[in-house]
Amino acid sequence: MNAIRQYYKIDETREIKISIPDDFLADEVEVIVLPTKLQYEISEETKKMVMERWDEYCRNPDGVQGFDETIENVRKRINDL
Numbered sequence: 001m002n003a004i005r006q007y008y009k010i011d012e013t014r015e016i017k018i019s020i021p022d023d024f025l026a027d028e029v030e031v032i033v034l035p036t037k038l039q040y041e042i043s044e045e046t047k048k049m050v051m052e053r054w055d056e057y058c059r060n061p062d063g064v065q066g067f068d069e070t071i072e073n074v075r076k077r078i079n080d081l
Contacts (some may be wrong), residue, residue, distance in 0.1 A: 002026070007036065 002024055012026050018031065057064060065073070 004020070006018070006022065010016075016033070020026075020029070
């Protein structure tokens with residue numbers, strides 16, 4: 001799969017012109033516009049929750065469940081409702 005990543009500053013026209021290189025051999029493309037990571041905002045509440053979970057992990061790193069185990073526990077809880 002070929003992919004092109006380009007970064008643009010948004011100006012007052014709010015338009016972006018995308019140039020496709022000659023060696024990009026495709027007749028159709030998908031365009032997804034996302035803000036750059038610098039523009040993401042994380043709430044203070046979320047930051048606090050992440051730090052609490054990190055602290056908990058640091059106190060007990062062997063107590064961490066793997067993904068499969070976690071999913072199984074969630075399924076059991078849902079079935080118990």
